[in-house]
Amino acid sequence: MQFEDILYEVRNGVAWIIINRADKMNAFRGTTCDEIIKAMNKAGYDRNVGAIVLTGAGDRAFCTGGDQSAHDGNYDGRGTIGLPMEELHAAIRDTPKPVIARVQGFAIGGGNVLATICDLTICSDKAIFGQVGPKMGSVDPGYGTAFLARVVGEKKAREIWYLCKRYSGAEAVAMGLANICVPADQLDAEVQKWGEELCERSPTALAIAKRSFNMDTAHQAGIAGLGMYALKLYYDTEESREGVNALKEKRKPEFRKFFK
Numbered sequence: 001m002q003f004e005d006i007l008y009e010v011r012n013g014v015a016w017i018i019i020n021r022a023d024k025m026n027a028f029r030g031t032t033c034d035e036i037i038k039a040m041n042k043a044g045y046d047r048n049v050g051a052i053v054l055t056g057a058g059d060r061a062f063c064t065g066g067d068q069s070a071h072d073g074n075y076d077g078r079g080t081i082g083l084p085m086e087e088l089h090a091a092i093r094d095t096p097k098p099v100i101a102r103v104q105g106f107a108i109g110g111g112n113v114l115a116t117i118c119d120l121t122i123c124s125d126k127a128i129f130g131q132v133g134p135k136m137g138s139v140d141p142g143y144g145t146a147f148l149a150r151v152v153g154e155k156k157a158r159e160i161w162y163l164c165k166r167y168s169g170a171e172a173v174a175m176g177l178a179n180i181c182v183p184a185d186q187l188d189a190e191v192q193k194w195g196e197e198l199c200e201r202s203p204t205a206l207a208i209a210k211r212s213f214n215m216d217t218a219h220q221a222g223i224a225g226l227g228m229y230a231l232k233l234y235y236d237t238e239e240s241r242e243g244v245n246a247l248k249e250k251r252k253p254e255f256r257k258f259f260k
């Protein structure tokens with residue numbers, strides 16, 4: 001399988017899916033989403049793979065969400081908003097293997113959502129977690145908000161989305177957003193160790209456990225699907241475009257000027 005935006009490697013039974021767009025801080029465009037979906041399915045149904053790692057290339061970012069240079073009212077791919085976000089999130093949740101987010105640098109916006117949805121998160125002491133949606137004219141109306149509240153609790157999730165603060169790896173562990181934080185030079189070894197340990201467990205027991213954990217929040221896919229249509233309408237407003245424009249022009253957005 002040939003990929004343009006990602007790398008796919010199997011290391012001793014652990015499949016590594018690496019977003020390979022370091023120049024864009026591993027932001028995803030349509031192609032990136034489609035390739036991650038394919039890779040999740042490939043790893044999920046490969047009998048020689050016991051665990052999956054999702055990460056980004058380089059040390060500056062895990063993933064900074066939607067590629068804003070490919071965002072002009074809509075993103076550049078397929079789906080309601082020009083990115084198949086519902087399918088990407090479903091691919092991570094539905095693949096029958098545990099998915100570990102390996103977080104170095106920024107896990108911001110949709111990158112933060114991807115890490116949240118993964119089964120486990122291992123981060124380095126250089127990791128920075130956070131949301132940017134209301135700062136740049138977007139929001140994730142599904143797992144990124146509703147599921148986050150299940151992970152870190154309602155108050156913290158609302159703080160994360162409303163205030164768009166940044167959080168260290170240690171803070172992410174304290175709030176339950178990450179499982180463990182290790183020094184940056186030990187991150188790869190730690191992630192591979194967890195992956196290989198998962199390979200020793202019964203794959204069927206893990207698959208059933210994963211489905212069972214997912215069951216409790218499966219209805220959130222409905223909120224996401226419906227919300228995408230609301231988001232599409234929002235992206236067509238001056239208020240939302242102000243966020244993208246301000247980011248490109250490296251200035252503070254003035255949303256209230258456009259609020260109707």
Ligand SMILES: CC(C)(COP(=O)(O)OP(=O)(O)OC[C@H]1O[C@@H](n2cnc3c(N)ncnc32)[C@H](O)[C@@H]1OP(=O)(O)O)[C@@H](O)C(=O)NCCC(=O)NCCSC(=O)c1cc(O)c2ccccc2c1O
Nearest residue numbers: 024025027064065066067068069085109110113136138140
């Ligand atoms: C990540 C940052 C906080 C880093 O700041 P810093 O000051 O360290 O670095 P720079 O800002 O100078 O960035 C360096 C370089 O990288 C480019 N870049 C960074 N992020 C992106 C990006 N997302 N898209 C395109 N390019 C990016 C940046 O432009 C610089 O390039 P130069 O050429 O100028 O050197 C900071 O960069 C930052 O805040 N980035 C933007 C983050 C962002 O807005 N992300 C998108 C949010 S929306 C989203 O992700 C999203 C997610 C979902 O899950 C959704 C689900 C459903 C619906 C919608 C969703 C959605 O919209």
